[in-house]
Structures are given as structure tokens and as C-alpha cells.
Amino acid sequence: MKRGLFLTFEGIEGCGKTTQLNRAADWLKARGRAVVATREPGGTALGLRLREALLDAHENVEAGAELLLMVADRRQHLIEMIEPALAAGTAVLCDRYTDSSRAYQGAGRGLGEAVVDELHRRFCPRVPDRTYLFDCPVEVALARVAQRGGAGIDRFEREELAFHRRVRAAYRRRARSKPKTFRMLDAAEPPDSVFARLEKDLEALFG
Ligand code: TYD
Numbered sequence: 001m002k003r004g005l006f007l008t009f010e011g012i013e014g015c016g017k018t019t020q021l022n023r024a025a026d027w028l029k030a031r032g033r034a035v036v037a038t039r040e041p042g043g044t045a046l047g048l049r050l051r052e053a054l055l056d057a058h059e060n061v062e063a064g065a066e067l068l069l070m071v072a073d074r075r076q077h078l079i080e081m082i083e084p085a086l087a088a089g090t091a092v093l094c095d096r097y098t099d100s101s102r103a104y105q106g107a108g109r110g111l112g113e114a115v116v117d118e119l120h121r122r123f124c125p126r127v128p129d130r131t132y133l134f135d136c137p138v139e140v141a142l143a144r145v146a147q148r149g150g151a152g153i154d155r156f157e158r159e160e161l162a163f164h165r166r167v168r169a170a171y172r173r174r175a176r177s178k179p180k181t182f183r184m185l186d187a188a189e190p191p192d193s194v195f196a197r198l199e200k201d202l203e204a205l206f207g
Pocket of ligand 1: 012013014018039040041055070095096097098100101102104105156157
């Protein structure tokens with residue numbers, strides 16, 4: 001059986017990637033494709049417990065510990081869910097993956113990308129077939145987060161502007177360095193325009 005395609009969705013908070021992921025999943029299902037839509041952190045039972053601690057605004061998480069917990073979540077997710085789905089020929093759409101740790105822990109927290117890459121080589125070697133980067137100015141994205149309100153502001157959302165700027169810059173550098181797998185989409189545009197571009201790429205990938 002042919003392995004399923006692995007698509008990841010990346011960007012800073014409030015970039016709209018989750019909305020676009022859901023639309024992409026619906027688009028594929030409507031064409032009769034088997035799809036799994038999942039996320040990190042929190043794609044497994046263990047991951048949900050890790051997610052709770054990682055996002056809790058009252059939790060004190062040291063930067064290195066944060067990276068290791070993100071990678072622990074990812075390893076469990078990869079082995080328990082992503083690899084079996086891909087092997088069964090299912091397309092896997094994942095909200096955040098290795099590039100989130102490169103951008104947030106590597107650049108945002110300043111741990112450097114080398115240590116992040118090393119952990120991924122050892123524990124999460126699966127590389128996405130396609131990564132969509134939903135890119136927009138930090139101010140635009142954070143205004144959306146503030147407007148969303150809801151369950152409150154999590155541990156990452158409350159970070160200072162400079163943190164989010166480092167994350168965005170790292171994502172953009174990464175996308176430029178991997179033009180074959182990355183597609184950078186202007187996430188400041190209205191959701192329908194963003195999806196129209198995404199859809200073109202899905203057509204190319206899934207024919
Ligand atoms: P989530 O509520 O899923 O945010 P979003 O809707 O923006 O994706 O929270 C995930 C948070 O965890 C997000 O702020 C980014 C952070 N994160 C990392 O710092 N490193 C990682 O490797 C991953 C997967 C997420």
C-alpha cells in the first residue's frame with residue numbers, strides 16, 4: 001500500500017492555521033481520502049496531560065525542560081498515531097510539528113536550532129511531505145488572539161512581543177531554506193483567500 005502524505009501546519013499564535021487545517025481535512029474527505037487531523041502538543045492521551053502542564057500560565061517550565069517535554073509529546077504521537085496512520089495510507093494533517101520546536105524553543109527561548117534538530121534526528125525522524133507556514137505580522141496575529149479571548153491567555157500567548165518576533169523570523173528563515181517542502185502563505189489575508197492558495201497546492205499534491 002502507498003504511504004499516506006504527511007502535511008504539517010505552522011505559524012505563530014493567531015495565524016489561523018487551525019481553521020485552514022480543518023478546511024483542508026474537509027476538502028480531502030469530500031474527495032474520498034482517508035484523513036487524520038491531529039495536533040501537538042496533545043495528540044495522544046499522554047500528550048493531553050503534557051499539554052495541560054505546558055500551556056498552564058501558572059506553571060514554571062524551564063526552557064530545556066520545555067523542549068524535552070515537547071519532544072516527548074512528539075515522540076509518543078509519532079509512534080502511537082502518525083506512523084501507523086501513514087503506513088495505512090491515510091493522509092495525516094498535523095497542527096504543529098518539529099518546526100514549532102525549532103521556532104519556539106530553538107529561536108524563541110534561545111536554545112539554538114542544533115540541539116532541537118539533534119533530538120528530532122534521534123526521536124522524531126519522520127520529515128513532513130509538505131509544511132504550510134501561515135505567515136503574518138505578530139501584531140495582526142496577537143490582535144486575533146486577544147479578540148478570541150475565550151479560555152484565557154496561555155503560557156505562550158502571554159510572552160512579550162520580542163519572543164513572538166523571534167519565532168516568526170525563525171519560521172520565515174526555515175521556509176526560505178526548504179523551498180521544496182515549505183509553502184509560505186500570507187495569513188493576513190481573509191481566510192477564504194488563504195484557503196484558495198492552499199487548495200491549489202492540495203490539488204497539486206493529491207491530484
Ligand atoms: P495551541 O493552543 O495549540 O496554540 P496554537 O493555536 O497557536 O497552535 O498551543 C500550543 C502552544 O505550544 C503554542 O503557543 C506553541 C507552543 N509550542 C511550542 O512552543 N513548541 C512546540 O514544539 C509545539 C508543538 C508547540
